[in-house]
Amino acid sequence: MAVKVLIKRKVVAKLAPELETLLRKMRALTLNQKGYISGETFTRVDEAGVSMVISTWQSIDDWRAWTLTKERIELQEKIDKLLGEPTKYEIFENA
Secondary structure, eight states, rough: EEEHHHHHEEOGGGGHHHHHHHHHHHHHHHHSSSEEEEEEEEEEEETTEEEEEEEEESSHHHHHHHHHHHHHHHHHHHHHHHSSSSSEEEEEEEE
C-alpha cells in the first residue's frame, strides 16, 4: 500500500540557499530509490523559512530502506545541523 511521508523543516532566511542546495541533492538521490513514486515541495505562505515535502512511496518498507542508506543519512545529518534541530516526519497511508 502506498504511503505519503510529510517532511517538515524550518530554516532561518540566511541559511535558506544552503538548505536548498542540500535538498536538491537529496531529491536527486531519491529519484533512483526502489519504491519512490513522487515528491512535492511546499513553502508556507504565512511563515518564512518553513517548508514541507510530501514524498510518496510504494510501501513503508521502501521508505524505511531509503532512510537507512549511507548517502541519505549523511545528507540528512547536514540538513539537521543546518536547521539546528531534527527534521520532522509524519507517515500516512490511504484509509
